[in-house]
């Protein structure tokens with residue numbers, strides 16, 4: 286469970302204050318897959334960073350599995366897997382396997398667990414044939430898959446992805462989407478941002494719409510479709526923006 290209570294994040298940019306997140310209050314239930322939608326600069330990454338303990342809220346609190354992201358960050362970190370767009374967090378000079386082993390150790394897994402986990406992830410992501418090659422020479426999609434595997438090495442219950450399929454080809458995006466389905470069956474809680482409406486409508490139970498730092502909608506997709514009398518998420522999003530999102 287993820288809970289935000291009146292959470293705001295401000296940045297001081299020279300003399301101006303940027304209110305990237307304003308008074309957000311919501312919960313994400315265990316096993317819920319939630320898509321975050323919003324224009325560029327809406328505050329999606331800021332929200333994910335706050336949940337991931339990477340950013341301290343200026344006001345309000347964020348709790349993950351009952352732990353406060355500021356006061357109990359270590360407990361939160363153990364339970365989350367995080368992947369931010371553009372940052373794979375991998376070491377180029379190590380092989381895919383060595384990278385995963387390294388992160389497994391960081392999370393305190395023993396050798397046996399690490400081996401089993403790597404085997405499972407390599408199989409699921411179709412990465413077996415390049416596990417022992419250095420990441421340096423990998424294509425973007427190959428790197429992204431290893432990065433996703435790294436995020437999941439400690440089998441976290443809560444997974445946060447920021448635009449996970451940006452830059453992936455159709456095959457890799459589909460692998461990722463299948464993987465989300467598998468994670469969902471394991472009752473994992475997933476919160477991810479995306480600009481791809483089709484992806485959100487296929488994968489998510491609920492959506493959040495963020496506009497200029499404010500949470501303007503959170504609800505299940507069936508609720509949203511009924512409310513808007515349409516099942517076209519792209520159309521719904523655009524028409525909400527045109528109406529001033531209400």
Ligand SMILES: Nc1ncnc2c1ncn2[C@@H]1O[C@H](COP(=O)(O)OP(=O)(O)OP(=O)(O)O)[C@@H](O)[C@H]1O
Nearest residue numbers: 296298303305323324325326327328329330331332
């Ligand atoms: N470290 C920072 N310093 C100053 N301003 C910041 C910082 N991080 C984010 N912001 C500002 O906060 C606002 C929200 O940014 P954020 O990155 O969360 O948007 P986003 O919804 O993820 O956008 P995109 O779709 O482009 O990724 C923007 O106005 C951005 O410039």
Ligand SMILES: [Mg+2]
Nearest residue numbers: 329330331447
């Ligand atoms: Mg972003």
